Amino acid sequence: MLNGERHRSRLLAALACAAVLLLTACGGSGGGDGGDGGPVELRYSWWGNADRAALMQQAIAIFEADHPDIKITPNFSDFAEYWQKLNTESAGGGTPDVLQMDFSYLREYGDRGLLLDLDKSENPVPVNDLLPGLQQAGVVDGQRFAVALSGNTWGLIYDPAAFQTAGVSVPERWTWEEYGAAITKVAQTSGMAGAWDYTSIMGVFEIWLRQQGKALFTEDGRIEATPADLERFWQQGVDLRAAGAFPPQDKVAQALPVTVMGADLAASTVNLDSMVTRYAGESDREFALGALPSSNPADLGIRLRPGILLSAFSGTDHPRQAAQLIDFMVNDPRVGEIFGGNRGLPASNAQRAAATPKLSATDAAVAEYEKTIAQQLTVPSALPPAGVGTADSAFLRINEEMAYGRISVQDAAAQWFSETEAALR
Amino acid sequence: MTTRVRSVVWHVAALAILVVLLYPVAWTIGASFTPSRDIVGNLELFPATPTGANYARAAEGIAGVSIWSFFRNSVVLAVLSVIGTVASSAMAGYAFARLRFRGRGLMFTMMIGTLLLPFHVMIIPQYIIFQRAGLIDTFVPLLIGKFLATEAFFVFLIVQFMRTLPRELDEAATIDGCGHLRLFWNIILPLSRPALITVSIFTFIWTWNDFLGPLLYLNSPENYPLPIALQAFIDQTTTSDYGAMIAMSLLALIPVLLFFLAFQRYLVEGVATSGMKG
Amino acid sequence: MTAGTSAGPALSRGLRPSAGPQQAGPGGRTRKSLRTDGPAGYFFLSPWILGMLLLTLGPMLASLYLSFTDYNLFTAPEWVGLQNYVDMFADQRWRQSVLVTLTYVVISAPLKLAVALAVAMLLARPRRSQGFYRSAFYAPSLIGASVSIAITWRALFSDDAAVDRVLTALGFPSGGWVGDxxxxxxxxxxxxxxxxGAPMVIFLAGLKQIPRELYEAAECDGAGPWRKFWSITLPTLSPVIFFNVLMETIGAFQAFTSAFVVSSGNGLGGPAGSTLFYTLYLYERGFQDFRMGYASAMAWMLLLAVGLVTAVLFRTSRSWVFYNDGSS
Incomplete structure (x- = not known):
């Protein structure tokens, strides 16, 4: 893979250089520093807002004090811009030394030789203190391309007041049918829609399948579900929409960039539990977390999922120092204390303990929720195939077409399958 | 109609258009004084509970980098871009508009051709060039193109303006024994002032607002210009501070507005007034 | 390149218009006159030539090559011939983006130009308060298409917001536009x-370039404002009009940022793909789906289409654009 990467680089570079004969630097290599005895410079990139950047600055200061021989050049942007920049840099051979990684893109980057096998580096990053469900999260075909620094899982996020007003009590666990009836009743009695259209999220479809003993993707990265499965799933959504359980799609689109929950358009949603932080930031309502509906009471079909992962660039000049930084960011309790719940709930026990006193009420509720379903979270998440990001956004987009009544359930399912098959290749 | 009545009608018409035109600007100003969480979804022009907190947070800077640093970077980039673009585009424009030489038609076609390709497919090859040259995290990738007239828009604009200047000027100057450099400097450039001012204004504003270039080529927060800093208030995976972002984006408008105010009056003095003094 | 390196001697020797009266006139565009300004031409063009060779030509050729490959950004591109171009026509979303873009070009470019010209005419006459008006009319264009403007714009066109209220008061209840x-x-x-603002300022600069004497002469002949507009303003302004028409058309074909920040939510170009500009889809394919080969093919397809439109505009311009330098 590395060979291919270099080959590609050379081809493009040759094309560019053909016109750049005057630029003498063109022949030179990207060359590293460190030879001159000064501190080694590591580029570290992450996504996140200004708050995270401020906390990161504190953490970096501690790291640099511990390692006077390393200097960190930070770089941060919003999630979407982060990937645009990282994709460009990686195509051009300028991937940062240490970078934040998302579960959906891990294969995209790992399979193509861009990431360092952290087990094989001079000082492997220890993962023995991580929650059991997260220890293997960054491993791709036996190579540790990333280490999880936080985790989350799926849940039901709801507004207890809205359910109470509607006279609907929230049990410990619902079946999908019961949940559908409950949100319809909420919509009819309270005037607020009962739920955000959970059939628009591919992750929920995957869980719904798993609760029935099926899977969305095969282990070798093909689609295992059938169009009939998807039609059944989406039909649920169409029926609930017709019953008024979901907010009208034009209102949902209008509320953006605020979420449906944040804009107070619905009383509940099935989503990643960490999303409650965002909802709480957008809305004045109080939210609670509960187990998501399941047709199988014994199995919610959920896994502990890595929230944020850290990777190092395979071409870094300083693999040892890169691994040190990752170790520090993942395992050092001081980092956990600085961030609290800002990066999600920490993956390592040491950081989780250090972060606990600093958690906001919302983050503490998430931690509490994960504790109550801990026995469900022992199976590690399967690594999603390359192209899953495309499949995910196609799912949301095609569902939206359906919500506007522009496409039938059958056509929608067929379209998603054809787009996803092409994306997974 | 007397001139006076006509003048009143003119002002009323212009003001009426302006009210419609500036309503969104007024709304944005209102939003900057609205509590951050209430901004999206708010429909009213005036905030119910005005607050200055957004500006206070914007003024704090980001991750230890002060807001002045972002302003300074933006000013440096914009000013150098204006200098580079005006100089290089005026030269290229003069060559295309007034001179005859082999290959002119082909090169002009190539220049127009560069306007037609969506820039997104150029991003990666261009990044590779600057990456190999070791120029990442410097201002060079953002500026060198401006000094090399790569923005065909501006070259073409100047060409179109220079072509409206009477040919007789060149002839008269030639008879006076004027060389191309003097003809360019003493006659063509002064007469093209409206075009050059236009190019300056656009370059300044577009550089000021450019987001993608700085995003790709700059890494260190100390090098960020304003548009990158603005984006730092937003993150879709956690929370977004729209209030601080809007407040800072309005503060960021002040220098551009001043630049426009300072330069727009030179637009008035075209050939018609500053005349054929040559 | 030689022009750049030989700039020294060129300065002393060649940088003098050797064009005598016999070549400078309207008939000057003959073969043999093409050589006359050679050294000076290359000297003045040297920054542009350098920029073209260093920064533009290579990337353009690279993208042309990539358009015939399957390229995922990270591993070597694989040659697939015309496959990307063929695939486009079977791609439903591509067809949708073409339709959206054409609709946008046809409506937005003429509308924007008409408004810009009208306001420029309104502001062209010297008046005391003119600086204020010029700046105020330009103000919206200072802002660009940022996230701030996206929030503002969405708020204006929501249910029961400013636009809806005005239209309802006028008897056209419209509801929200954002989610429709x-x-x-x-x-x-x-x-x-x-x-x-941009075309307006260009029009203004062009209007200012029209010699007053032309109008004075016409007034002596008893021409009214309408005649003056048709027989003086329009012809003299035609190079600038041509520039604006061409640039706004090309710009509309390549529109990206407004849809990227204002209307993208559940996927780019929402709701339901109704604002999926061509370049937005290109971006989605290239940078989100890791199909840069396909994206490059899309780019070159657009280049061909817009190139055709541009060529037609240039061809027709010969009959309605008048240059002072004797050529047309």
Missing amino acids: PSRALMILVLLAVWQF
Whole structure:
């Protein structure tokens, strides 16, 4: 893979250089520093807002004090811009030394030789203190391309007041049918829609399948579900929409960039539990977390999922120092204390303990929720195939077409399958 | 109609258009004084509970980098871009508009051709060039193109303006024994002032607002210009501070507005007034 | 390149218009006159030539090559011949993006130009308060298409917001436009029209370039304002009009940022793909789906289409654009 990467680089570079004969630097290599005895410079990139950047600055200061021989050049942007920049840099051979990684893109980057096998580096990053469900999260075909620094899982996020007003009590666990009836009743009695259209999220479809003993993707990265499965799933959504359980799609689109929950358009949603932080930031309502509906009471079909992962660039000049930084960011309790719940709930026990006193009420509720379903979270998440990001956004987009009544359930399912098959290749 | 009545009608018409035109600007100003969480979804022009907190947070800077640093970077980039673009585009424009030489038609076609390709497919090859040259995290990738007239828009604009200047000027100057450099400097450039001012204004504003270039080529927060800093208030995976972002984006408008105010009056003095003094 | 290196001697020797009266006139565009300004031409063009060779030509050729490959950004491109170009026509979303873009070009470009010219005419006459008006009319264009403007624009066109209220008061209850796939594109059209400042300033600069004497002469002949507009303003302004028409058309074909920040939510170009500009889809394929080969093919397809439009505009311009330098 590395060979291919270099080959590609050379081809493009040759094309560019053909016109750049005057630029003498063109022949030179990207060359590293460190030879001159000064501190080694590591580029570290992450996504996140200004708050995270401020906390990161504190953490970096501690790291640099511990390692006077390393200097960190930070770089941060919003999630979407982060990937645009990282994709460009990686195509051009300028991937940062240490970078934040998302579960959906891990294969995209790992399979193509861009990431360092952290087990094989001079000082492997220890993962023995991580929650059991997260220890293997960054491993791709036996190579540790990333280490999880936080985790989350799926849940039901709801507004207890809205359910109470509607006279609907929230049990410990619902079946999908019961949940559908409950949100319809909420919509009819309270005037607020009962739920955000959970059939628009591919992750929920995957869980719904798993609760029935099926899977969305095969282990070798093909689609295992059938169009009939998807039609059944989406039909649920169409029926609930017709019953008024979901907010009208034009209102949902209008509320953006605020979420449906944040804009107070619905009383509940099935989503990643960490999303409650965002909802709480957008809305004045109080939210609670509960187990998501399941047709199988014994199995919610959920896994502990890595929230944020850290990777190092395979071409870094300083693999040892890169691994040190990752170790520090993942395992050092001081980092956990600085961030609290800002990066999600920490993956390592040491950081989780250090972060606990600093958690906001919302983050503490998430931690509490994960504790109550801990026995469900022992199976590690399967690594999603390359192209899953495309499949995910196609799912949301095609569902939206359906919500506007522009496409039938059958056509929608067929379209998603054809787009996803092409994306997974 | 007397001139006076006509003048009143003119002002009323212009003001009426302006009210419609500036309503969104007024709304944005209102939003900057609205509590951050209430901004999206708010429909009213005036905030119910005005607050200055957004500006206070914007003024704090980001991750230890002060807001002045972002302003300074933006000013440096914009000013150098204006200098580079005006100089290089005026030269290229003069060559295309007034001179005859082999290959002119082909090169002009190539220049127009560069306007037609969506820039997104150029991003990666261009990044590779600057990456190999070791120029990442410097201002060079953002500026060198401006000094090399790569923005065909501006070259073409100047060409179109220079072509409206009477040919007789060149002839008269030639008879006076004027060389191309003097003809360019003493006659063509002064007469093209409206075009050059236009190019300056656009370059300044577009550089000021450019987001993608700085995003790709700059890494260190100390090098960020304003548009990158603005984006730092937003993150879709956690929370977004729209209030601080809007407040800072309005503060960021002040220098551009001043630049426009300072330069727009030179637009008035075209050939018609500053005349054929040559 | 030789022009750049030989600039020294060129300065002393060649940088003098050797064009005598016999070549400078209207008939000057003959073969043999083409050589006359050679050294000077290359000297003045040297920055541009350098920029073309260093920064533009290579990337353009690279993208042309990539358009014939399967390229995922990270591993070597694989040659697939014309496959990407063929695939496009079977791609439903591509067809949708073509339709959206054509609609946008046809509506937004003429509308924006008309408004820009009208306001420029309004502001052309010297008046005391003119600086104020010019700046105020230009103000929207200072802002660009940022996230701030996206929030503002969405708020204006929501249910029961400013636009809805005014229309309802006028007897046209419209509801929100933002979440309505049949109207969302109009929001972007209006955003483009609202930011008419660039063509307006160019028109203004062009109007200022028209010698006063022409109008004075026409007034002596008893011409009214309408005649003056048709027989003096329009012809003299025609190079600038041509520039604006061409640039706004090309710009509309390549529109990206407004849809990227204003209307993208559940996927790019929402709601329901109603604002999926061509370049937006290109971006999605290239940078989100890791199909840069396909994206490059899309780019070159657009280049061909817009190139055709441009060529037609240039061809027709011969009959309606008048240059002072004797050529047309």
